[in-house]
Amino acid sequence: MTEARPGAGRIRSASSSASAGKIPVGVAVRQTAVAVLREVDAGQTVDAALLRVPLGGAERATLQWLVLGTLREYLTLQALAGKLLRKGWREEDHVLRFLLSLALFELRHGQRPAFAVVDDWVDMTGVVQRTWARGLINAVLRRYLRERAALDAAVADSDPDFGHPAWLAARLRAVYPQDWPAIAAANNAIPPLWLRVNTRRIEASAYRRLLVEQDLEAVGVAWSDAALRLPASVPVATLPGWAAGWVAVQDGAAQLAAHILEPRPGERILDACAAPGGKTAHLWALGATSLDALDRSAERLQRVGEALERQGVEAKLMVADAADTGAWWDGRYYDAILLDAPCTGTGVIRRHPDIRLRRHLEDVAAAAAQQARLLAGLWPCLRPGGRLLYATCSVLPEENDAQIATFLGRHPDARHSAHPLTGQTLPGQGEMDGFYYALLEKGA
Numbered sequence: 001m002t003e004a005r006p007g008a009g010r011i012r013s014a015s016s017s018a019s020a021g022k023i024p025v026g027v028a029v030r031q032t033a034v035a036v037l038r039e040v041d042a043g044q045t046v047d048a049a050l051l052r053v054p055l056g057g058a059e060r061a062t063l064q065w066l067v068l069g070t071l072r073e074y075l076t077l078q079a080l081a082g083k084l085l086r087k088g089w090r091e092e093d094h095v096l097r098f099l100l101s102l103a104l105f106e107l108r109h110g111q112r113p114a115f116a117v118v119d120d121w122v123d124m125t126g127v128v129q130r131t132w133a134r135g136l137i138n139a140v141l142r143r144y145l146r147e148r149a150a151l152d153a154a155v156a157d158s159d160p161d162f163g164h165p166a167w168l169a170a171r172l173r174a175v176y177p178q179d180w181p182a183i184a185a186a187n188n189a190i191p192p193l194w195l196r197v198n199t200r201r202i203e204a205s206a207y208r209r210l211l212v213e214q215d216l217e218a219v220g221v222a223w224s225d226a227a228l229r230l231p232a233s234v235p236v237a238t239l240p241g242w243a244a245g246w247v248a249v250q251d252g253a254a255q256l257a258a259h260i261l262e263p264r265p266g267e268r269i270l271d272a273c274a275a276p277g278g279k280t281a282h283l284w285a286l287g288a289t290s291l292d293a294l295d296r297s298a299e300r301l302q303r304v305g306e307a308l309e310r311q312g313v314e315a316k317l318m319v320a321d322a323a324d325t326g327a328w329w330d331g332r333y334y335d336a337i338l339l340d341a342p343c344t345g346t347g348v349i350r351r352h353p354d355i356r357l358r359r360h361l362e363d364v365a366a367a368a369a370q371q372a373r374l375l376a377g378l379w380p381c382l383r384p385g386g387r388l389l390y391a392t393c394s395v396l397p398e399e400n401d402a403q404i405a406t407f408l409g410r411h412p413d414a415r416h417s418a419h420p421l422t423g424q425t426l427p428g429q430g431e432m433d434g435f436y437y438a439l440l441e442k443g444a
């Protein structure tokens with residue numbers, strides 16, 4: 001999913017034509033934004049909730065900006081609301097919490113005239129059947145506008161966690177005492193749009209020229225000519241050759257995986273936790289010829305099928321619990337395995353801001369236990385002399401270095417292989433997401 005302030009893209013498109021301070025934040029967008037926040041509050045991921053929304057074009061772009069931005073600042077917005085309201089919301093009026101958060105976010109970051117923003121969100125009280133709250137929302141938003149500088153400063157001064165949940169801020173501060181402020185800043189920023197050129201379809205240099213023709217100056221990296229970072233987000237459908245699969249959206253850190261595993265023609269390769277298929281497609285683009293892609297979620301695996309088809313990727317898809325090898329493995333060894341394990345996602349908070357609300361301290365141990373189970377379950381499927389790349393988009397050592405140390409302690413035939421691209425990247429480092437990679441080799 002890409003995200004941009006409405007009107008920020010340089011390609012002229014439905015969403016960028018909505019610039020010049022007149023972003024349409026129509027009633028459909030406002031109503032859907034409230035509904036999406038309700039779903040996230042009920043435990044749904046924001047990606048899944050947004051996928052189901054039937055809006056397109058400028059409306060979708062505005063919705064994403066509004067919802068992802070509000071989630072990114074959610075705890076700050078709650079602190080602000082706490083200063084503006086005399087008491088909290090009753091359980092049955094919970095919907096007003098989301099309505100007020102969205103309204104405050106738009107007042108803080110939107111480009112529309114403040115009076116129009118206030119009027120529109122006050123009108124929303126009727127749409128969510130809380131007409132009694134018209135006066136209250138009106139008064140609160142107007143007070144925010146009057147006292148904005150003081151309120152913003154008071155909230156910022158009283159938040160040493162920079163809008164992160166206390167457990168996560170404490171953990172990040174403890175693990176990364178030096179880097180914590182930079183990590184927090186990266187988590188709070190709109191991430192850049194990273195592209196991966198499908199070099200089986202077009203040369204990276206030729207694709208870069210096409211971007212320049214569209215007035216898009218991409219920044220490259222030393223380790224791959226196919227990894228390109230755009231200065232601003234654009235609607236992906238407007239990128240050259242999008243429908244023809246010439247390019248995919250994939251963060252730079254996620255693109256490291258295939259370069260570390262280095263697929264060789266003829267090798268039998270397993271992508272054990274494949275959905276939505278970004279790394280499967282990249283392995284194929286780098287020359288993999290025999291690819292099995294597995295995921296426990298049939299719904300997510302369907303998205304893999306769609307993405308692979310667009311990019312022309314050939315892979316065998318299987319729905320299964322990767323650790324339950326008795327249920328899916330045919331007994332033939334893999335030469336290489338990618339285990340992009342389910343994790344806390346603490347390295348990708350900037351892309352999935354709902355993680356701040358949905359994750360809790362106890363999830364760290366649960367994720368680590370699941371990762372250990374997957375590692376142990378998949379290891380017998382690897383041929384002697386083969387390699388397994390373990391990856392997470394987490395920055396917590398329990399899921400990363402400590403996980404690998406425990407695994408090595410239990411598997412004397414496993415060796416940690418040195419590779420210049422492995423280790424921990426932190427959010428924002430090289431403008432990339434936070435990722436962890438460990439390459440393991442099996443003794444012959």
Ligand SMILES: C[S@@+](CC[C@H](N)C(=O)[O-])C[C@H]1O[C@@H](n2cnc3c(N)ncnc32)[C@H](O)[C@@H]1O
Nearest residue numbers: 273274275276277278279295296321322340342
């Ligand atoms: C980090 S995501 C993978 C991202 C993917 N590799 C990509 O680059 O597009 C983790 C995936 O693991 C899947 N998963 C979780 N537990 C699993 C299990 N026991 N077996 C197989 N897949 C699992 C989830 O459904 C999710 O799609």
